[in-house]
Amino acid sequence: MRLSHTSGREKELAATSTARPAPAGPSDEALMQRFHQGDSQAFKVLLERHRRGVFNFLLRHVGDSSAAEDLLQDTFLRVVQGAQRYKLESKFTTWLYTIARNLCVDRARKMKFRRHRSLDQPVGSDDDSSLGERIAIEGIPTDRQAIGSELQVKLEQAIATLREDQREVFVMREYSNLPFKEIADIIGVPENTVKSRMRYALEHLRRALAEYQDYAKALV
Amino acid sequence: MELDCRRCDEGIVEFLYGELDDGNAAAFEQHLRQCPRCAAALEQMRQTRETFAQLVMAEPPALRDDDPILEAARAAAGTMAARRQQAAASEAGAGSFWDRLLGVFGGAALRPALGTAVVLVLVVGIGLLFFADRPRHDGPAPSATEELTPIPASELRTQAPEEVAPPPPEPPAPPTPAPVPDEQVVAPPPPTPEPPAPAKVARPPRLSRAPGQPRERAAAETVAREAEAGRAAPALDRAGETVAEQAPPLVVEAQRVQAQAPAPPPVPSTAARSSGGGIDTAPTAPIIPTPPLPRPAAQMGQRYSLDSDQAATPASPSPAGAPAQAPARVAVPAAQSEYDRGMQSFRSGNYQDAADELDMFVRSPSSPASLIPSGIHHLALSQRRLGNLSAAARSYDRLLRQYPSYPRRAQALLEAAEVQGRLGNRAQAEALLRQLSAVPGWSERARAEMARLQHRGIGVDGPLGPDTADEAADEAAETAMPAAAPPAEAAPSGNAY
Numbered sequence: 001m002r003l004s005h006t007s008g009r010e011k012e013l014a015a016t017s018t019a020r021p022a023p024a025g026p027s028d029e030a031l032m033q034r035f036h037q038g039d040s041q042a043f044k045v046l047l048e049r050h051r052r053g054v055f056n057f058l059l060r061h062v063g064d065s066s067a068a069e070d071l072l073q074d075t076f077l078r079v080v081q082g083a084q085r086y087k088l089e090s091k092f093t094t095w096l097y098t099i100a101r102n103l104c105v106d107r108a109r110k111m112k113f114r115r116h117r118s119l120d121q122p123v124g125s126d127d128d129s130s131l132g133e134r135i136a137i138e139g140i141p142t143d144r145q146a147i148g149s150e151l152q153v154k155l156e157q158a159i160a161t162l163r164e165d166q167r168e169v170f171v172m173r174e175y176s177n178l179p180f181k182e183i184a185d186i187i188g189v190p191e192n193t194v195k196s197r198m199r200y201a202l203e204h205l206r207r208a209l210a211e212y213q214d215y216a217k218a219l220v
Numbered sequence: 221m222e223l224d225c226r227r228c229d230e231g232i233v234e235f236l237y238g239e240l241d242d243g244n245a246a247a248f249e250q251h252l253r254q255c256p257r258c259a260a261a262l263e264q265m266r267q268t269r270e271t272f273a274q275l276v277m278a279e280p281p282a283l284r285d286d287d288p289i290l291e292a293a294r295a296a297a298g299t300m301a302a303r304r305q306q307a308a309a310s311e312a313g314a315g316s317f318w319d320r321l322l323g324v325f326g327g328a329a330l331r332p333a334l335g336t337a338v339v340l341v342l343v344v345g346i347g348l349l350f351f352a353d354r355p356r357h358d359g360p361a362p363s364a365t366e367e368l369t370p371i372p373a374s375e376l377r378t379q380a381p382e383e384v385a386p387p388p389p390e391p392p393a394p395p396t397p398a399p400v401p402d403e404q405v406v407a408p409p410p411p412t413p414e415p416p417a418p419a420k421v422a423r424p425p426r427l428s429r430a431p432g433q434p435r436e437r438a439a440a441e442t443v444a445r446e447a448e449a450g451r452a453a454p455a456l457d458r459a460g461e462t463v464a465e466q467a468p469p470l471v472v473e474a475q476r477v478q479a480q481a482p483a484p485p486p487v488p489s490t491a492a493r494s495s496g497g498g499i500d501t502a503p504t505a506p507i508i509p510t511p512p513l514p515r516p517a518a519q520m521g522q523r524y525s526l527d528s529d530q531a532a533t534p535a536s537p538s539p540a541g542a543p544a545q546a547p548a549r550v551a552v553p554a555a556q557s558e559y560d561r562g563m564q565s566f567r568s569g570n571y572q573d574a575a576d577e578l579d580m581f582v583r584s585p586s587s588p589a590s591l592i593p594s595g596i597h598h599l600a601l602s603q604r605r606l607g608n609l610s611a612a613a614r615s616y617d618r619l620l621r622q623y624p625s626y627p628r629r630a631q632a633l634l635e636a637a638e639v640q641g642r643l644g645n646r647a648q649a650e651a652l653l654r655q656l657s658a659v660p661g662w663s664e665r666a667r668a669e670m671a672r673l674q675h676r677g678i679g680v681d682g683p684l685g686p687d688t689a690d691e692a693a694d695e696a697a698e699t700a701m702p703a704a705a706p707p708a709e710a711a712p713s714g715n716a717y
Contacts, residue, residue, distance in 0.1 A: 035293070038301025043293040048283065055280035065278065072280055073289060080292045084300055085569050098607055105642075109672060155275045165644075174272060179239060188609035188642070195233045199265075202233070206268045 028092035035083055043083075047076060050093070053176040054100050060159060060171050061104040071107065075100045093178060097186045101168070158208040166201035169194050223251040228258045236265050558584065559591050566598050575602035593623040597632055604639055612639050620652075630659045634669060641673045649673055 025045070026034075034042035054075060059068040078099050079086075086095060159167060168187065172178045180198070184191040228251050234240045235248045252259045283290070562577035578599040581587050587595070600615035616636035619626060626632065633656040640649035650670065657666035 035297060036300055037304060038297045040290070040294040040297035043297065044290060047289060047293075051280050051283065052277060056277050059278055069281055076289045077292055080289065080296050083296055084303075087570065087572075090572075109675065151274070152276060155272060159272075159275075173237065174269070175275075175277065180234070180237070185607060188607040190610065195230075199233045202265045202268050205272065206264055209268070209271060 029088050032083065032086060032092055033088050036086075036088075043080070046079075046092070050096060051076075054096065056175055057097065057168075057171050058100055058104060060167060061101070062107065063160070067107070071100065071103050074103055078103075091182060091185075093176075094182050094185050097172065097176065097178065101186060154209065158205050161208060162201055162204060166197045166204065169197040170201040170205070173198055223247050225251075225255060225258055228252070228255070229261070232258070232262055232265065236262065236269065559587070559595055562595065562602075563598065566602060571602040571605045575599060575606060575608075578602065593619060593626045596623070597626070597628060600632070600635070600639075604635065609639050609643050613643060613645075630656060630662045633659070634662075634665060637669055637673070641669075646673060 026042075028046060028049070031042040031046045035046070051072065055068055055072050058071045058075070059065060062068055062071065075096070079096060086092075159170065162170060165187075169183055172183045172186070173180065178186070180194045181191050184194045187194065228248060231240065231244065231248065235245060240248065252262060558577050558581040562574050562581055565571070565574035565577060578595050581595045582592055582599060596615055596619040600612045600619060603609075603612035603615060613636065616632060616639060619632055620629065620636060623629075633652050637649045637652035637656065640646075640652060650673065653666045653670045653673070656669075657663040659666075
């Protein structure tokens with residue numbers, strides 16, 4: 001039946017993530033415990049597991065890949081520096097993304113201009129592409145650029161037009177695969193607020209991409 | 221369970237992401253079979269998800285073996301492993317005094333900057349110890365043990381009367397450590413400086429030092445620990461800018477209070493606080509986090525008589541050598557014990573436990589009134605550091621409304637304004653900062669924070685306004701402070717919350 005199938009598809013879609021597949025092997029907390037005991041290789045596993053998700057979270061916060069790289073390094077350095085005080089009973093990803101988010105907020109305050117600068121603005125005189133296009137193009141495998149670059153750009157631009165609080169919830173849920181409760185802990189708002197922001201984000205993105213729905217389906 | 225469209229609308233996102241339990245999911249499915257409107261809404265969201273699932277994630281730079289993060293991780297792993305070995309050896313009492321001493325400095329000596337100093341100290345110490353008039357033991361020498369591990373008062377009382385000395389007075393509190401933002405787990409505060417050894421217990425003479433050498437082994441150890449703990453960690457942070465600048469006056473105040481406080485009797489220090497007045501001027505003022513003693517928390521708990529039954533029965537008779545005026549061991553009220561535990565957790569950086577314990581404390585009708593403002597303040601700080609900004613905002617609001625004479629009101633105003641700013645409640649943040657600017661000596665800080673607030677775009681100035689009026693109303697309901705604050709009481713009971 002369709003609705004049962006829908007429910008099954010929901011679970012399937014929820015179980016998969018474009019950025020953060022279910023980790024194979026020891027849990028994040030187990031790896032941190034091993035790091036506590038002096039196993040630096042355990043930290044490397046953690047780093048490789050979460051770099052991509054955190055990088056994309058940072059990228060969509062600051063809108064600049066070089067800044068996101070710097071913040072990525074700062075984030076994990078703070079994890080290393082604070083590892084001894086990390087409470088193993090706490091969720092590692094909550095701690096990790098809280099660090100990353102706070103670094104974004106601190107950076108935005110220091111930059112003294114709006115963090116939600118439009119990604120449609122040209123980034124420089126010698127580069128006519130917008131930030132949204134740059135973000136979309138930089139990470140795309142070469143063989144897909146010719147096919148779906150326009151869609152990628154539009155997806156990035158649509159995400160960039162989200163309100164900041166909605167965008168961070170959407171990115172964390174959709175691409176870092178963090179559950180709503182954990183996102184609420186990271187952001188410091190009630191869980192219902194997180195779900196509301198997610199709903200509004202999806203509605204906004206749907207309207208923004210209404211003209212590309214069929215185009216996207218054709219690529220699948 | 222029957223669902224209507226409103227409830228379905230509220231839970232549709234959870235259903236979409238598979239976060240509903242089986243029972244609720246089944247109810248949703250049943251409703252969706254019967255309601256084409258809700259089914260269509262779900263389908264639209266699902267298609268949107270599928271579309272955006274095609275977004276190719278950007279790749280961070282490739283990770284190299286010589287990446288600074290991995291280098292830092294290797295160094296930290298080595299340090300943590302060494303510390304664990306040292307802690308295990310100390311607790312097990314394994315090895316001779318010399319083994320432990322070398323183990324303590326083994327880690328520090330790895331650093332070139334401290335290696336020479338540590339070696340010189342060891343050489344001088346070994347030489348002087350040959351002339352020390354102290355008994356030899358098979359196990360670790362007690363005086364050396366004291367220096368490395370202060371003996372809690374409870375253990376001192378169990379010794380023979382002629383060997384017992386008054387417990388050492390609480391050491392002067394160190395300066396407030398670097399600020400602890402929400403996520404940061406800062407370096408452990410520096411260890412307590414060596415307490416003065418009990419007079420009746422022999423101790424080796426102080427080590428002579430070469431010019432430029434650390435005054436004491438503890439100082440060298442302190443420097444080593446600070447360096448290891450990453451005091452050179454970069455980055456200012458928001459919490460730091462609001463808290464760190466206040467460290468000096470609070471330190472001065474705490475040290476002044478500390479100096480004026482009478483020598484504590486051999487009872488848990490919480491007994492002294494229980495008789496305090498309306499102003500929180502306890503010797504171990506919560507303002508200055510006291511470095512944790514190297515004893516497990518359980519033993520600390522016993523010392524503070526967390527169990528009222530335990531407290532009512534002294535563990536041992538009062539020592540003959542104790543001051544005559546020292547009162548008998550008194551029972552500590554359970555509520556006050558919650559305060560102590562909460563403050564201990566706070567000082568240890570365990571903000572979740574601190575928040576739980578302090579929340580219980582401020583809700584308890586038997587809580588000492590003099591401690592409630594401090595309890596609320598530290599509850600707010602714990603909530604803030606946990607990222608629970610809404611709860612922190614409520615705590616600050618209660619503190620500021622119900623305790624206008626709170627000594628650290630100005631600091632609380634600043635922190636509350638920062639929290640409101642992060643919640644996106646700019647108007648309330650500005651109102652708090654205007655109050656702060658009226659406090660003598662705080663106008664400059666208030667102006668600086670106001671300027672930061674004006675440049676901040678957190679959740680207030682987005683690229684688009686609310687898409688719908690409903691969205692704006694939902695957001696306002698979730699994040700705004702209550703329109704009608706609880707009525708202020710002339711004499712806060714500390715119970716309403």
